[in-house]
Amino acid sequence: MIKADNLTKFYGSKRALGPVSFEIGDGQAIGFLGLNGAGKTTALRILACDLRPSGGNVRIDKVDALASPHEVRKLVGFLPEQTPVYQDMLVRDFLVFAGRIRGMTPDRLTKRLAEVLETTNLTHMAWEPVRTLSHGYRQRVGVAQAIIHDPKFVILDEPTRGLDPVQIVDMRGLVKSLKQKHTVMISSHILTEIAETCDRALVLGDGEIIGQVSLTAEMREEGKIDLMVESEAGVPTSAIAEKLQNVAGVKELAGSSSATIHRFELRCTGDVRRQIDEAITEGGWKLYRLDRRTDLENIFLGMVEGGTRERN
């Protein structure tokens, strides 16, 4: 379990974080979500004992990080934003090095290395020099070094940064597999990254926690659609509404119109944008505008905007 009390971090007189307090239970996957400069990286670097907090306290698995940083470092695996890999080493040699500096015995390391290479899908790359790997594979090597010593806590700072869409999907899969054995903490400014992989999100804004959200399947699926439909003059809004009501997934609907433009607010389950488009085309009308936001996005934007308003 991780318990942070009134953590603060100042660079000179500039406050980068805090005061923030939070608890993270064992086996959870927690997302640190926020805009750029919100304090996510600072918070994670403090938890990884890379940065010393200016104030407050952190206990990781009941160990006081300020009093015994080396003990905490044994419990934590950390992948920073810029992957820390030695370009001149072979993947296998690099992971052996990462294990040895964490105090692993040769026997334990040999067993663990095979497991980690398999988990991170790097077995076929084990004898390749790190410098020849693509960005996606380097990120995997970065994750592998973070878990080589089988830490209880794994901290990943923006693990999908710079990856292409296919690599992002792969990395999400890897992170999900880590959840089975480790308590995972991930930072991102991309909501879907956190929503796809985490159980709970801590939303940060301007160095403070501005909200916490438990991420349920409903939140990821349910949402609101703002819709504008164009028709010829004289078409009643109720006719279009009736057609939209028949689209599977549409739960609630409210409409209004001005001349040839009809506005609707729909509550929907799942992504029904294509079906709505088809229904409108079938009716002989034109789709003028469609905006979809999941409940999660609405909550996140509400928190960020609310936080900004409060600070202003």
Add this chain to the structure above:
Amino acid sequence: MSATSTILRRELSSYFRSWTAYIVAAVALLVAGVIFQGVALGAGQRLSGQVLEQYFWTMSGVVQILALAMSFWVIAMERYENTIVLLNTSPVRDLDVVLGKFISLVIFLAFVLALSFYLPLLIQINGKITYSQMFVGYFGLLLLGSASLAIGLFASAMSPAHLGAAGILIAGVVAMVINGVMVLLFPLAKSMDPPLKTVFQELDLWHVHFQQGFMQGIFNLKDMVYYVAVIYFFLLLATKTMELKRWR
């Protein structure tokens, strides 16, 4: 396996795997050979012992430059490439990092020096040298080089991370300035009065302890103690600097 030996092995394998290290060693040997030919062998008839002294004088300059070139970037580069985070978030002491890097540099320097053994042996063709002078001279070169390595490591530890590649350059300049000042203490002492004169002379890196001792084949325990003290001092400074920069 201790963290020091783990880091030592990584560094050594990195030097011997990279072309840069071989190029640096080759250039150092080439420069030493050319200067040896010009200054020592090609400067008229002299006693073999004097030629060997001249050789060690030449090599001592080359070794200092080589040692600084090998060491000033090693920690600065870790900061530049962010691999320092791996060390900083692992349960290793900064002393282990500094010692591992220093010992690997000394081994590489000893390797380069071993490759140059053939140069003094060339004197044997037309003259006669004592092997004790040769070995004492080489031991002195290794000590002098190790002192410069420690200075370079300290400068590297001081490199500012936020300046990127410029931080590495600054480390190089700082290393050369510190080494340069320590070499200039002896000439500076000439214009001073005792006891300051004696203090400056004895702290000099090159003239008193190498040129008036090891270079001439004279082994003085105080010269060895001096170099060990310089190495200890700068490695301690490097370790403390690393500690100050880590986890703050």
